Amino acid sequence: MTDQHQPFEGTAGQPRIADRSVKVSATNANVYYGEKHAIKDVGLDIVAQEVTAFIGPSGCGKSTFLRCLNRMNDTIDICRVTGDIRLDEEDIYDRKIDVVELRARVGMVFQKPNPFPKSIYENIAYGPRIHGTATGKAELDEIVQSSLVRAGLWEEVKDRLDSPGTGLSGGQQQRLCIARAIAVSPEVILMDEPCSALDPIATAKIEELIDELRTNFTIVIVTHSMQQAARVSQRTAFFHLGRLIECGDTETIFTNPQHNLTQGYITGRFG
Amino acid sequence: MTSNNTDLVRAGLARRYRAEKRFRLYGLGAILVALAMLLTLFVTIFGSGLGAFTATEMTLEVTLFPQDVDPEGNRDPDVLSAANYRKLISQAMLDLFPDVTTRQDRRALLAIVSDGATYEARRRVMADPSLIGQRIDITVPVSSDFDLLNKGKVDETSAEHERRITDKQIAWFKRLQDRGMISTTFNKRLFTNSDSRQPELAGILGAVVGSMYTLLITLALSFPIGVAAAVYLEEYAPQNWFTDMIEVNINNLAAVPSIVFGLLGLAVFLNVFGMPRSAPVVGGLVLTLMTLPTIIIASRAALKSVPPSIREAALGVGASKLQMIVHHVLPLAMPGMLTGTIIGMAQALGETAPLLMIGMVAFIADVPGGPLAPSTVMPVQIYLWADSAERAFVERTSAAIMILLAFLVFMNAGAVVLRKKFERKW
Amino acid sequence: MNTLILVLVILALATLSYVVGTRRSTGLVDNKPKDLHSLPGYYGLYVAMWCGVPALALLALWTAFEPTIVKHMVLASLPAQALLDPAGGPLSDQRISLMMTDIANTASGNISSGASQSYISEAAVYQRSLTDTGYWLMAAVAVALGLGLASLAYRRISPKLRARNDVESGVKYFMIACSTVAILTTIGIILSLLFESYRFFTQVPVTDFLFGLSWSPQTAMRADQVGSSGAFGAIPLFVGTGLIATIALVVAVPIGLLSAIYMSEYAAPKFRAFAKPALEILAGIPTVVYGFFAALTVAPAIRGFGETIGLDVSSESALAAGLVMGIMIIPFVSSLSDDVITAVPQAMREGSYGLGATKSETIRKVVFPAALPGIVGGILLAASRAIGETMIVVMAAGLAANLTANPFAAVTTVTVQIVTLLVGDQEFDSPKTLAAFALGLVLFFITLLLNVIALRVVRKYREQYD
Structure with a gap:
C-alpha cells in the first residue's frame, strides 16, 4: 500500500504504484475543448488486469479523460490534448503511434449501446475483419463464438446470429457491444458509463461480466454510481471540475478518503 | 496471444491506409468532376454568349428622295410609314459600290445590310419629317453573317461553299471596313427588341415581359394559397385521413414531372375552360400548381420552427387562434416563407416544358400587351432560338441564357440574404 | 380586362362595407366598444366578407365557363350549311375549331383570315352581343349579390353578434379550400389524363400501345386515314x-x-x-x-x-x-x-x-x-x-x-x-x-x-x- 494522497493543486508527477504492473499511465494530461480547459493536469496510473473506476459529479471530465486513453477525442475537431499518456511505456500521442492500431489495443464500450445495424454475427466479426486478425471463415466463427461466450451472450443468441443486433434488448445490446470489443482482443477496455441506459437486472449482468473479464483485460470504467464503482472496481479515481482529486484502492477511497471533496461526494453531500 | 494480435493488426496497416487514401481521393475526385462540369457549362455558355452583347453596325449615307418617301408632299404619316425605305437603303448601298452590276451580285451586296435598316430609316423619317429630301447618316445593323465575320467567327480560309458568305461579300465588307463605315457597339437591341427572324434584330424584351406577367400571376396566386394551406395544415388541421391525403398529395405533386402539369393545363384550362392559348394567365396558373408544393413545404417548415412557447404566450393573454397566428406566428415565420417563395419563383422562371404544352412557343414579335396577350417567356425563347438554324442564333441563345441566369442569381441571392438577415436560433 | 374592372368594383364595395359595418357596430353601443362582443373591425370584416367573397366566387365561375357556353351558343346559331364541307359531309372538328377562331377574331375586331363569309360575320356579331350581354348580366348579378348579402349582414349586426368567431371561421374555410388545391390538382391530372387516354384507347387498343414495337404517329396525316x-x-x-x-x-x-x-x-x-x-x-x-x-x-x-x-x-x-x-x-x-x-x-x-x-x-x-x-x-x-x-x-x-x-x-x-x-x-x-x-x-x-x-x-x- 504505497498509494499517496494527491494534493488538490495538481496530481502531476511521481510514481504512485510500486508493486503492481502499470498498463496505462498519464502525467500532466490536459484537454481543451476550444477555449474550455476540460482536464487539468491529471496524472494517474492504471494497473493491468484490474478494474479502475472513474467517479465524480457530472461534467467533471471523467468521460473526457477516458476518451483520451484511446484517442477517441481525435474525432472532435476542436479538442486538443497535451501531456503524457503512455500505454506500456509508449506515448500514445506520439506521432509514430497509429491511432488505428492503438484503438485495436484499447477498445471501447459506449454509454448508449450502439450496435451496428447488421446481424449479431456481423457486429462481432466487424473488428476481426477490418483488422485482418482472422484468417478464414472457421477462425472467424471461432472468434465470434468465444467473444459471445465471454460476454455471456452466447446462450441467448446462438440460434439467431443472423438476426439484427438492433433487435436485442438494451442489456443484450450492451453485452453485444462488449463482445464486439473483446473480439478485437484488446489489452485495455474502456467503458463509458456502460450501464447508465440499462435496467438493474441488465446492470447486474454487465457488472458480473466486468468482474470476469478482469482476468484477461485491463478495464477502465466511468460510472455515475458509487455503488457500482464499489462493486466492480479494485481502484477508484475521483474527478472534480477537471482535476483528479484522489486515486487509490477502492476500499480505501470509500472507507477512508484522504480529501474532503472525496469525502463529501461519497457521503452524498454533493454530486 | 495479444502481441501476436498486435502484429497482425500492424501487418495490415499499410494496406488499410492505402485503401483509406484511395477512398478519400475518389470522393474528392467526384466533387472535382462535378465542379469541372459546372465550370465547362459556364465557360461554353459565356464563351459563346459574350459576342451577342456587341453588335456590328454600319453608318450609311442615305438620301431621302421626296419622290420615294412622300410623293405628294403632304407629310401624311400613313404614307410616310408605308414608303419604300428598302429602295433608299439599296440605292445607298449600290452607290457605294458602282462596280457591282449584275443582278446576282447586287443581291449579294444588299445582303450585307440587315432588314432592320429600313425600320431605322422609317423611324428617323417619322420622328422628323423635315429630313425628307436631305442626305442623312443612319447607323444600321449589318446582317448576322457579317456581324459574325466582323467578330472573327467566320473562318475565311475555309472553302467558299462551306460558309454562308462568299469571297466577294467578304471583299466588299473589307472595303466597307477600310472606309471606316463599320463600327462595333453595345448591342442594345438585345434588350429593347422582341423576337425576330433576323438574328441581328432579335431581342429578349418580349420574353422578359412575358416572363414577368407569368411570374406575377404565379406569385399572386401561389403565395397566398401556399401560405394559407401551410397555416391550415400546421396550425389547424386535425390528424385524420383527409389531412393525411393532403400531405401525401403535396409530397407527390412536388415530384411529378413538370410536363404533366402542362398536360393538365392543356386539357383543363385550354380545352375545358376555353382560356386563350399562349397567354401568361394560363402559364401563371400552371406554374402556380407546380410551385405550390414547394411553397407549402417551405412555409410549413418555417411555421414548425416557431417555438410553441410563443403560441402559448399569445393564447395565454387571451388571443384567439387566428390572432395568435396573424400577430405572432406569421411574422416570425415570414422570412422562411418568403425564402421558400423566392426559390419557388426561381424554379418557375426557369421552367419550360409545361409552357410548351399550353402553346407559349409561338413566334411573338411584339412585347405582350397584357397577361391575356399571346406571349412567350425567357426559357421558351431560349428553346426557340436554340432550335433555329441560323448560326448567329447560337450566340443569342447563350446571351439569353446569361440573362436568365442573371435573373436567377439575383433571386437566389435575395433568398440567401433574407435567410441570413432573419436567421433566428431559438 | 373588363373582368379586372369588375373585380376592382367588388373589392371597392367590400372596402365600403367594411367601413359601414365598423361604424354601425360602434354606433349601436354609443361608441363604447367594450359592450361589443368583438372588436369593431371584426364587424366591418364580417360585412365585407359577405359582400366580397360570394360575388368574387361567382365571378370566378363565370370567367371559367363563359367561353365554353358562348362557344356552344354561337355554334348552335350557325346555319346548317356552314357545318358542312364542300362535299356535303359534316365538317371535321379541326375545321370547326378553325372557324370558331375566325369568328372570335372577327368579333374582337382583328383582321380575320381570308375573305370572311357572311355567316361568319353574322356569327361574330352574335358572339359579340352574347359576350357583351353576358358581361353586363354578370356584372349586375355579381354587384347585386354582393350588395344584397352585405345589407343582410349589416342588419344582423348587434352587440351580441359573434363577429370575430364568424370571420375567423370564414378565414379557416378559406384556408381549408387552399389546402385542397393540392388534392384538386392531383384529381385534375388523373381525370384529364384518364379521360383523354380513354378516348385514345377507343381508337388504338391498349395492348397495341403498351406492347407494340413500332412508333410512328406522324404517318396518320391524311384525312382519309384513321388512327389505326x-x-x-x-x-x-x-x-x-x-x-x-x-x-x-x-x-x-x-x-x-x-x-x-x-x-x-x-x-x-x-x-x-x-x-x-x-x-x-x-x-x-x-x-x-x-x-x-x-x-x-x-x-x-x-x-x-x-x-x-x-x-x-x-x-x-x-x-x-x-x-x-x-x-x-x-x-x-x-x-x-x-x-x-x-x-x-x-x-x-x-x-x-x-x-x-x-x-x-x-x-x-x-x-x-x-x-x-x-x-x-x-x-x-x-x-x-x-x-x-x-x-x-x-x-x-x-x-x-x-x-x-x-x-x-x-x-x-x-x-x-x-x-x-x-x-x-x-x-x-x-x-x-x-x-x-x-x-x-x-x-x-x-x-x-x-x-x-x-x-x-x-x-x-x-x-x-x-
Whole structure:
C-alpha cells in the first residue's frame, strides 16, 4: 500500500504504484475543448488486469479523460490534448503511434449501446475483419463464438446470429457491444458509463461480466454510481471540475478518503 | 496471444491506409468532376454568349428622295410609314459600290445590310419629317453573317461553299471596313427588341415581359394559397385521413414531372375552360400548381420552427387562434416563407416544358400587351432560338441564357440574404 | 380586362362595407366598444366578407365557363350549311375549331383570315352581343349579390353578434379550400389524363400501345386515314427513356454519392462551405440550359470522340442526353445522400472508431450500410426526375423511335414524343394528339410509383433513427 494522497493543486508527477504492473499511465494530461480547459493536469496510473473506476459529479471530465486513453477525442475537431499518456511505456500521442492500431489495443464500450445495424454475427466479426486478425471463415466463427461466450451472450443468441443486433434488448445490446470489443482482443477496455441506459437486472449482468473479464483485460470504467464503482472496481479515481482529486484502492477511497471533496461526494453531500 | 494480435493488426496497416487514401481521393475526385462540369457549362455558355452583347453596325449615307418617301408632299404619316425605305437603303448601298452590276451580285451586296435598316430609316423619317429630301447618316445593323465575320467567327480560309458568305461579300465588307463605315457597339437591341427572324434584330424584351406577367400571376396566386394551406395544415388541421391525403398529395405533386402539369393545363384550362392559348394567365396558373408544393413545404417548415412557447404566450393573454397566428406566428415565420417563395419563383422562371404544352412557343414579335396577350417567356425563347438554324442564333441563345441566369442569381441571392438577415436560433 | 374592372368594383364595395359595418357596430353601443362582443373591425370584416367573397366566387365561375357556353351558343346559331364541307359531309372538328377562331377574331375586331363569309360575320356579331350581354348580366348579378348579402349582414349586426368567431371561421374555410388545391390538382391530372387516354384507347387498343414495337404517329396525316394506320407501339419510347435515364443514373449516382460522402465525412468546413452550394447550383440551372449545353457542346464532342476511335456515333446520341441529364441530377443524389448520411447517429461511427476502424472502413462498412435505405430512396427520386425530364431530351435526343440499347444511337423518349405531338398545329381528337395524353398517363403513374416507394423508404429510414 504505497498509494499517496494527491494534493488538490495538481496530481502531476511521481510514481504512485510500486508493486503492481502499470498498463496505462498519464502525467500532466490536459484537454481543451476550444477555449474550455476540460482536464487539468491529471496524472494517474492504471494497473493491468484490474478494474479502475472513474467517479465524480457530472461534467467533471471523467468521460473526457477516458476518451483520451484511446484517442477517441481525435474525432472532435476542436479538442486538443497535451501531456503524457503512455500505454506500456509508449506515448500514445506520439506521432509514430497509429491511432488505428492503438484503438485495436484499447477498445471501447459506449454509454448508449450502439450496435451496428447488421446481424449479431456481423457486429462481432466487424473488428476481426477490418483488422485482418482472422484468417478464414472457421477462425472467424471461432472468434465470434468465444467473444459471445465471454460476454455471456452466447446462450441467448446462438440460434439467431443472423438476426439484427438492433433487435436485442438494451442489456443484450450492451453485452453485444462488449463482445464486439473483446473480439478485437484488446489489452485495455474502456467503458463509458456502460450501464447508465440499462435496467438493474441488465446492470447486474454487465457488472458480473466486468468482474470476469478482469482476468484477461485491463478495464477502465466511468460510472455515475458509487455503488457500482464499489462493486466492480479494485481502484477508484475521483474527478472534480477537471482535476483528479484522489486515486487509490477502492476500499480505501470509500472507507477512508484522504480529501474532503472525496469525502463529501461519497457521503452524498454533493454530486 | 495479444502481441501476436498486435502484429497482425500492424501487418495490415499499410494496406488499410492505402485503401483509406484511395477512398478519400475518389470522393474528392467526384466533387472535382462535378465542379469541372459546372465550370465547362459556364465557360461554353459565356464563351459563346459574350459576342451577342456587341453588335456590328454600319453608318450609311442615305438620301431621302421626296419622290420615294412622300410623293405628294403632304407629310401624311400613313404614307410616310408605308414608303419604300428598302429602295433608299439599296440605292445607298449600290452607290457605294458602282462596280457591282449584275443582278446576282447586287443581291449579294444588299445582303450585307440587315432588314432592320429600313425600320431605322422609317423611324428617323417619322420622328422628323423635315429630313425628307436631305442626305442623312443612319447607323444600321449589318446582317448576322457579317456581324459574325466582323467578330472573327467566320473562318475565311475555309472553302467558299462551306460558309454562308462568299469571297466577294467578304471583299466588299473589307472595303466597307477600310472606309471606316463599320463600327462595333453595345448591342442594345438585345434588350429593347422582341423576337425576330433576323438574328441581328432579335431581342429578349418580349420574353422578359412575358416572363414577368407569368411570374406575377404565379406569385399572386401561389403565395397566398401556399401560405394559407401551410397555416391550415400546421396550425389547424386535425390528424385524420383527409389531412393525411393532403400531405401525401403535396409530397407527390412536388415530384411529378413538370410536363404533366402542362398536360393538365392543356386539357383543363385550354380545352375545358376555353382560356386563350399562349397567354401568361394560363402559364401563371400552371406554374402556380407546380410551385405550390414547394411553397407549402417551405412555409410549413418555417411555421414548425416557431417555438410553441410563443403560441402559448399569445393564447395565454387571451388571443384567439387566428390572432395568435396573424400577430405572432406569421411574422416570425415570414422570412422562411418568403425564402421558400423566392426559390419557388426561381424554379418557375426557369421552367419550360409545361409552357410548351399550353402553346407559349409561338413566334411573338411584339412585347405582350397584357397577361391575356399571346406571349412567350425567357426559357421558351431560349428553346426557340436554340432550335433555329441560323448560326448567329447560337450566340443569342447563350446571351439569353446569361440573362436568365442573371435573373436567377439575383433571386437566389435575395433568398440567401433574407435567410441570413432573419436567421433566428431559438 | 373588363373582368379586372369588375373585380376592382367588388373589392371597392367590400372596402365600403367594411367601413359601414365598423361604424354601425360602434354606433349601436354609443361608441363604447367594450359592450361589443368583438372588436369593431371584426364587424366591418364580417360585412365585407359577405359582400366580397360570394360575388368574387361567382365571378370566378363565370370567367371559367363563359367561353365554353358562348362557344356552344354561337355554334348552335350557325346555319346548317356552314357545318358542312364542300362535299356535303359534316365538317371535321379541326375545321370547326378553325372557324370558331375566325369568328372570335372577327368579333374582337382583328383582321380575320381570308375573305370572311357572311355567316361568319353574322356569327361574330352574335358572339359579340352574347359576350357583351353576358358581361353586363354578370356584372349586375355579381354587384347585386354582393350588395344584397352585405345589407343582410349589416342588419344582423348587434352587440351580441359573434363577429370575430364568424370571420375567423370564414378565414379557416378559406384556408381549408387552399389546402385542397393540392388534392384538386392531383384529381385534375388523373381525370384529364384518364379521360383523354380513354378516348385514345377507343381508337388504338391498349395492348397495341403498351406492347407494340413500332412508333410512328406522324404517318396518320391524311384525312382519309384513321388512327389505326399510324403505329402507336410505345415500347421503343419506354426503352429509350429507360436507356437515357440509366445513363444519367450511371453518371449521377457514383459522383453524387461519393461527393456526399466526402462532403459529410472528410471535407474541411471551408471546403464544404464552398463546394456544397457550388454543387447545388447544378440543381438551380434551368433544364433548357442543360438542353442547349447538351446539343451545342456535349453531343458534338461525343460524336467527335467517337469518330477518332472509329465509332459511329449519332449526333443525337442517347449518351449525350444521358450524360448531361446525369450532371443535372448529381445534386439530387448528393444532397439526399448527404441528409441520410448525416442522419446516421454519431454513436455508430464511434463504435466503429472505438474498435480501431479507419475512416473509410467506418464509412463503407458501417455508415453506408446504415444509410443504404435512405440512399436508395434518394436514387429512386433521382430516377423519377430523370424519367420525367423533358427539355434536355427534347433538345438533345432524337425523334426517331429506334428500339435499341446502344448508347451511341439516337433514341427518343416519352417526354420528347409528348412535346412533339402537342407542340405546333394540333387537331384535337386525333389519335396523334390523344396519344400524348396516354404517354402522359404512363409517365405520371411510373413517376408516381417511384415517388411513393421512395418517400416511404426514406420515411421508414428516418423513423429508424428518430
